Amino acid sequence: MRVDAIQNGIVIDHITAGRGMQLYDLLGLKDLDCPVALMMNAVSGKMGRKDIIKIDADIQVDLDVIGYVDPGATVNFIRNGSLVEKRNIEMPKMLTNVIRCKNPRCITSVEQELDHVFRLTDAPNKIYRCIYCETKAK
Amino acid sequence: MRSINDIRDLTVDEINELVRLACDIIEHPAAYSEKCHGKKLATLFFEPSTHTRLSFEAAMYELGGNVLGFSEAQSSSAAKGESVADTARTVGCYADIIAMRHPKEGAPYVASQHAGVPVINAGDGGHNHPTQTLADLLTIYREKGGFENLTVGLCGDLKFGRTVHSLINALARYKNVKFVLISPEELKVPSYVKKDVIQKNNLPYVQTTDLEAAIPELDILYMTRVQRERFFNEEDYLRLKDSYILDPKKLVNAKEDLCIMHPLPRVNEISVAIDQDPRACYFKQVLNGKYMRMALMLKLLELA
Numbered sequence: 001m002r003v004d005a006i007q008n009g010i011v012i013d014h015i016t017a018g019r020g021m022q023l024y025d026l027l028g029l030k031d032l033d034c035p036v037a038l039m040m041n042a043v044s045g046k047m048g049r050k051d052i053i054k055i056d057a058d059i060q061v062d063l064d065v066i067g068y069v070d071p072g073a074t075v076n077f078i079r080n081g082s083l084v085e086k087r088n089i090e091m092p093k094m095l096t097n098v099i100r101c102k103n104p105r106c107i108t109s110v111e112q113e114l115d116h117v118f119r120l121t122d123a124p125n126k127i128y129r130c131i132y133c134e135t136k137a138k
Numbered sequence: 139m140r141s142i143n144d145i146r147d148l149t150v151d152e153i154n155e156l157v158r159l160a161c162d163i164i165e166h167p168a169a170y171s172e173k174c175h176g177k178k179l180a181t182l183f184f185e186p187s188t189h190t191r192l193s194f195e196a197a198m199y200e201l202g203g204n205v206l207g208f209s210e211a212q213s214s215s216a217a218k219g220e221s222v223a224d225t226a227r228t229v230g231c232y233a234d235i236i237a238m239r240h241p242k243e244g245a246p247y248v249a250s251q252h253a254g255v256p257v258i259n260a261g262d263g264g265h266n267h268p269t270q271t272l273a274d275l276l277t278i279y280r281e282k283g284g285f286e287n288l289t290v291g292l293c294g295d296l297k298f299g300r301t302v303h304s305l306i307n308a309l310a311r312y313k314n315v316k317f318v319l320i321s322p323e324e325l326k327v328p329s330y331v332k333k334d335v336i337q338k339n340n341l342p343y344v345q346t347t348d349l350e351a352a353i354p355e356l357d358i359l360y361m362t363r364v365q366r367e368r369f370f371n372e373e374d375y376l377r378l379k380d381s382y383i384l385d386p387k388k389l390v391n392a393k394e395d396l397c398i399m400h401p402l403p404r405v406n407e408i409s410v411a412i413d414q415d416p417r418a419c420y421f422k423q424v425l426n427g428k429y430m431r432m433a434l435m436l437k438l439l440e441l442a
Contacts, residue, residue, distance in 0.1 A: 105263045107242040111221055114248065122334075132244020133265055136330065 003037045003054055010061055011076040012053040017041055020051030023069045026098060027061055029053070064092040068099075068128070093120050095128060099137050106133040140438055141250035141257040145268040145304045150311050152437075156272060157279050159433040159442055160426070167200070170432065173441050174203030180233035181207035182225065182249075183260070184216060184240040189402055189424070190260050190269070194237045197431035206233065226253040235435055237269075238262075256438040258431075264298040270401050271304040272434060273427030277419055278358060280426065281397040285312040289355050293320040293382050294362035294407060296327040301401040302362060303331050310339045317343040318352045322381045324374070325364070349382050354391040359384070361400045361407050385409040392417070399423055 015023060020040050029036050034057035044050040055061070058079075066073050067089045077085040095118040101108045108114050108130070118128040118137050128137040142148065148156070163170050179198040183191050186209060195205045208214045215225055222240065226249035229236055236253055238246040239260040246259035261267040278285060290309060292302050296319055306327070309315045317336060319327050326345065327336075336343050346352050353359065364379045366372075383406055384398070400408055400420040412418050436442035 103243065105241075105243050105265075107222065107240070107244040107248055107262075110242055111223075111248070113221065114223075130244070132247055133263075134243075134330075 001039070001042075003039060003052075005081065006035075006054055006056040006078055007081050008058045009034075009054065009056045009078050010059070011055075011078060012061075012066060013050070013074045013076060014044070014047065015051035015053065015073045016070050017047070017049035017051055019070045020053060023051075023066065023073075024053060026065045026069060027053075029055065032057065032059070034059070062098070063087070063089055064095055065098050067092045068095055071126075091120055091123060091126065094118070094131075095120075095137075099128075101130040101133065101135055102138065103130065103133050103135040106130060106135060108132060139250075139254065139256055141246075141253075141259075142268050142434065142438070143247045143250060143257075143259045144266045145271045145308045147268070153272070153275060153308070156430060156433045156437065157276055159436065160276050160429040161280075163429050163432050170201055170436070172202040173436060174198060174201035174439065177201075177203040177234045177439060177441075178232065179203060179205050179207075179435065180229045180236045181205060181209070181260075182214070182229060182236060182238045182240075183207065183209045184211040184214065184238075184245070186210055187239050187261060190239060190267075190427075191237075193424070193427050194258075194260065194269075194431055197428050197435060200428070201432055201435065203234075207237075222248045223252040225249070226257065230254040235439055237431075258434065258438070261300070264300050267300045267304055267401075269427065269431055269434065270301045271308050272430035273423050274301070274305050274360070274399060274401070275308060276426040276430050277399060277423045278397065280422070281419055282357065285309060285315070287314040288357045289316045289318060291318040291320055291352055291356040291359045292327075292362070293349055293352075293359065293384075295325045295364045295378075296321040296362070297325040298365060299362045302327070302360070305360065306331055306335055310335050310341055315341060317341060318356060319343060319345045320347070320349050320352050320382070321345075322347060322378055324378060325381070349384070350388050353388060353396075354393070356396055357393065358397045358399060359392075361398065361404070363400075363403070363405055363407055380406070383407055383409065384412060386411050386415070389415070389417070 037054040039052045071091045075087045100116045117131045121129045230253035236257045237260045243263040243265035250257035396417045
């Protein structure tokens with residue numbers, strides 16, 4: 001299966017197979033009006049299988065979201081058909097309004113205007129906790 | 139502007155300094171009776187708590203300051219739909235320091251981001267209650283002379299009991315502390331406390347359901363109440379509320395210098411027959427709580 005190369009935009013590569021859809025949702029890509037390709041289970045020399053997202057428009061994506069969903073992913077920035085920057089993504093220390101606290105006892109459950117903020121508390125185990133109630137993100 | 143949301147906001151050195159200051163207040167009360175002259179404490183209690191609120195208020199009065207506030211959400215602007223942030227920002231214009239209790243976890247933290255004056259968490263749901271822990275620590279210090287080489291039994295609701303979680307967090311930073319965790323299966327210490335605090339610090343611990351068998355080795359027995367307000371299901375509360383009741387019979391094999399503690403209020407988990415036992419320390423804890431709140435407010439107001 002082939003997807004055409006893009007002229008100006010972003011390629012999110014080396015996404016762990018199966019996480020592409022979650023990333024597509026959390027990045028809000030369904031709301032874009034430019035061409036977006038989500039390829040799942042592509043063959044990869046390094047990973048065996050991987051997911052890839054191509055966005056054919058010069059837009060800003062929230063790298064923290066990518067770092068949260070899949071810190072092993074790489075982001076390639078394409079200009080005029082050429083790769084101008086390749087970035088390895090790390091887990092962000094803080095996540096703001098990416099995921100929501102599910103604890104019904106948390107202050108965010110009743111105060112709608114508060115940001116939902118999570119802090120990385122255990123990097124090796126990839127654990128984020130709500131800064132208000134310390135509930136673990138699921 | 140320094141606020142206290144969690145006992146972990148204080149370093150071991152800062153806790154030791156607060157204990158030292160509280161002991162000095164106990165010895166020389168007159169020297170502190172006007173330290174907060176002209177200062178105002180706002181007690182913002184969005185859920186009822188007679189003990190903690192009166193302790194904060196007594197502490198400020200004994201320092202020569204004044205108190206304003208409310209004792210339930212119905213008599214505050216929250217009843218009109220005001221946010222915690224707006225309430226905090228408003229009250230910060232009137233008071234020099236705020237003590238806040240709120241049923242929702244993290245509310246005092248939100249307040250501390252907006253008040254412009256120090257905010258002390260006076261209990262947020264089942265989450266944190268740092269000044270209770272400070273009261274517990276002063277009690278342990280005065281009864282045991284320090285915080286090291288202790289076997290500490292924690293009994294009752296170890297799942298929702300915020301005082302238990304905070305006390306474990308505080309004591310885990312001292313040497314040779316062993317925890318004996320006594321609870322029904324359904325109310326065991328949450329895994330994040332066990333893993334992230336006890337196991338992370340390589341502290342010895344035992345989990346058991348048998349209070350009587352655990353008592354002989356304990357230096358401290360910290361009893362807690364099974365709290366109705368922490369349950370979404372009334373049936374679960376009724377089934378678990380009488381799991382542990384401490385009476386004189388259970389103390390037969392206890393150490394002579396056991397220190398029996400309880401954050402109060404109690405319902406029936408400590409028999410009143412134990413109140414006269416010299417090992418009962420729970421009313422001393424109440425008094426120690428006032429002294430530690432005095433010490434904490436002096437520090438946060440930079441008056442000591």
